[in-house]
Structures are given as structure tokens and as C-alpha cells.
Amino acid sequence: MNRDALAEFLRRRREVISPADVGLSPGPRRRSTGLRREDVAHLTGMSVDYYGRLEQARSTQPSPQIVRALARALRLTDDETDHLYRLAGHAVPDRLGRSLHVGPALLFVLDQLRDAAAFICSDxxxxxxxxxxxxxLMGEIPIGRTGLQASMCWRWFTDPRSRAAIPPDEHAQHSRSRVADLRAAWARRPHDPDMHELVDGLLERSPEFGELWTRHEVAVRRGQRKTFLTQVGPIVLDCEVLAATDGQQLVVLAPPAGTSSRDQLRLLAVVGPQSRDGHHDRATATNHENSVE
Incomplete structure (x- = not known):
């Protein structure tokens, strides 16, 4: 790990990214045109103190998950991302098959969606x-994690808490569409380690998944209406799945026309985020990053 070079690279990249590039308001008290340290900490889900130590060349070695989060927050190109991994003392991830790097253009589109909930996910x-x-709507999902626990599909079939925000009468439909979509993704790359691990792990852990998998239903998810149970009441949203590059998907949860869902989403944004088990979540990004360290 090259602490000095890493610190200098992070500072320089932060200084050339404007708040508007990452969907932040400039604010009347900003003295510089670039991002502040606290902006980067917020975008990556780490504490301001830890990020400050990175820029001061005083930190412990950042994990690959933190490096990946920094690359996204700073809108790094593939070459810059590879450079960041090397400075942090890690091997550059293999980009064959699925990519977990989100391009700047797709992130820009995501940041422009103000009145709809939207996220980018892998296949x-x-x-x-x-x-x-x-x-x-969904709670702060830790970004940059890998492995089985990082997959929403894995959590849906192995952790009952992941279903708390969805009405029970919709669980079967969600399960069926998830498995049919995963079957389509599996057919595209059945021998890739991450896909192999996910499917085999679910077959071992979840009888429900196993029964649905044997049906051999294939249906790429493109659109459906979903209900989310929140602290401001049930919110009905139209879910549209837009395919992107490298097996990534832009998922947009938009209020149906002529409904109160738009006002409910705005109220939810004021009340505060859901936790990932469907309850009100007041946990801070600082607490999350401290647990990572």
C-alpha cells in the first residue's frame, strides 16, 4: 500500500468533482468548487474521520469494498479504478463477465431521478x-460488498427479515419472478464463480428456491407493480427494470399516475429511511463504517 500516493490521488480526484456531478446541492457556504471530505464520506457510507485519515496518509489499509465504494463516489474511470486498487495494495479485480463498476453516465442518470426510487444492481x-x-424506501444498503450476503436474492430466500417491507400476499409472486429472472441470468453465464455460488448456495439453503428452480421458468424481469410497507403506510409503485451494460440493471420504482404514491414518497424522504427489515432506521453512515473497520 502506498499511503502517500493514495492520499494525494484521493485529494486530487475529490477536488475536480463538482457537487452537481454526484447529485449534491452546491449550498451557500461552500468555499471550493469540488467535493468536501464529508461529501465523499456520505457517498461511500464511511465515517468522515476514516476518510480524513485516508487523505492524510494515516489510515489502515482500506478493504476492497471501501476501494470500490470510493471509485464509484469519485466517478473514476476503469483505468483510474485499477490505479486506486494498486495504490491501496490490492489486486485489480478481473472484469471478465459481470462488472461491479458503474459507469459515470449511468450514475448521472440515477442522480437525476428525484421523484422516483431507483438503484443499480448486478444480475x-x-x-x-x-x-x-x-x-x-429500502434503507441504506451497504454498497460495495461481495459474496452471498450482498445479494438481495440470497437474503430474500434465506433471511425472513428481508421480506418485512413486502405484503405477505405478494411474497409468492416476488419469489417466482426472482427465480425466473435468475434462471435467465444463469443461462448467460452458468460457469462464472459468483453465479455458481449463488445458485448452488440457494439450492442447499432454501427449499422454496429449490422447488421454484426445478420448474425451469425463465422470465427476465422488466416491469411489475409492487407494494412497499413503510412508516407512512403502504406505497404502490411501478417497477421498471432497464438493462444496462455488463449485466447491470437500472431499477426504477415510480409512482403510478393519478395515485398518492408520489406524495407518500416525498413524505417518506422527510420522515427518514426504512431499515432493510422494513422498520424505521436511524443508523448513521458513521456507525456502518465503524463496523466495517
């Missing part, structure tokens, strides 16, 4: 980025 349902409305 194994690993969330790669969320907008503010999605955080309010």
Missing part, C-alpha cells in the same frame, strides 16, 4: 448504487 441482485429516494 445477481447486488446493489451497486442507490439514489436518495431508494434509501428512504
Amino acid at each position: 445477481t441482485e447486488i446493489v451497486l448504487a442507490q439514489n436518495d429516494m431508494a434509501r428512504a
Whole structure:
């Protein structure tokens, strides 16, 4: 790990990214045109103190998950991301098959969706980025994690708490559509380690998944109406799944025309985010980053 070079690189990249580039308001008290340290900490979900130590060349080695989150927050290109991994003392991830790097253009589109909840995920349902409305609706999902626990599909079939925000009478439909979509993704790359691990792990852990998998239903998810149970009441949203590059998906949860869902989403954004088990969540990004360290 090259602490000095890493610190200098992070400072320089932060200084050339404007708040508007990442969907932040400039604010009347900003003295510089670039991002502040606290902005980067917020975008990555780490504490301001830890990020400050990175820029001061005083930190411990950042994990690959933190490096990945920094690359997204700073809108780094593939070459810059590879450079960041090397400075942090990590091997550059293999980009063959699925990519967990979200391009700047797709992140820009995500940031423009103000009145809809939206997120970007991989074909194994690993969330790669969320907008503010999605955080309010779904809770702050730790970005940059890998492995089985990072997959929303894995959590749906192995952790009952992940279903708390969905009405019980919709669980079966969600399960069926998830498995049919995963079957389509599996057919595209059945021998990739992450896909192999997810499917085999679910077959071992979840009888429900196993029964649905044997049906061999294939249906790429493109659109459906969903209900979310929140602290401001049930919110009905139209879910549209837009395919992007490298197996990534932009998922937009938009209020149906002529309903009160838009006003409910706005109220939810004021009240505060849901936790990922469907309850009100007041946990801070600082607490999350301290647990990572």
C-alpha cells in the first residue's frame, strides 16, 4: 500500500468533482468548487474521520469494498479504478463477465431521478448504487460488498427479515419472478464463480428456491407493480427494470399516475429511511463504517 500516493490521488480526484456531478446541492457556504471530505464520506457510507485519515496518509489499509465504494463516489474511470486498487495494495479485480463498476453516465442518470426510487444492481441482485429516494424506501444498503450476503436474492430466500417491507400476499409472486429472472441470468453465464455460488448456495439453503428452480421458468424481469410497507403506510409503485451494460440493471420504482404514491414518497424522504427489515432506521453512515473497520 502506498499511503502517500493514495492520499494525494484521493485529494486530487475529490477536488475536480463538482457537487452537481454526484447529485449534491452546491449550498451557500461552500468555499471550493469540488467535493468536501464529508461529501465523499456520505457517498461511500464511511465515517468522515476514516476518510480524513485516508487523505492524510494515516489510515489502515482500506478493504476492497471501501476501494470500490470510493471509485464509484469519485466517478473514476476503469483505468483510474485499477490505479486506486494498486495504490491501496490490492489486486485489480478481473472484469471478465459481470462488472461491479458503474459507469459515470449511468450514475448521472440515477442522480437525476428525484421523484422516483431507483438503484443499480448486478444480475445477481447486488446493489451497486442507490439514489436518495431508494434509501428512504429500502434503507441504506451497504454498497460495495461481495459474496452471498450482498445479494438481495440470497437474503430474500434465506433471511425472513428481508421480506418485512413486502405484503405477505405478494411474497409468492416476488419469489417466482426472482427465480425466473435468475434462471435467465444463469443461462448467460452458468460457469462464472459468483453465479455458481449463488445458485448452488440457494439450492442447499432454501427449499422454496429449490422447488421454484426445478420448474425451469425463465422470465427476465422488466416491469411489475409492487407494494412497499413503510412508516407512512403502504406505497404502490411501478417497477421498471432497464438493462444496462455488463449485466447491470437500472431499477426504477415510480409512482403510478393519478395515485398518492408520489406524495407518500416525498413524505417518506422527510420522515427518514426504512431499515432493510422494513422498520424505521436511524443508523448513521458513521456507525456502518465503524463496523466495517
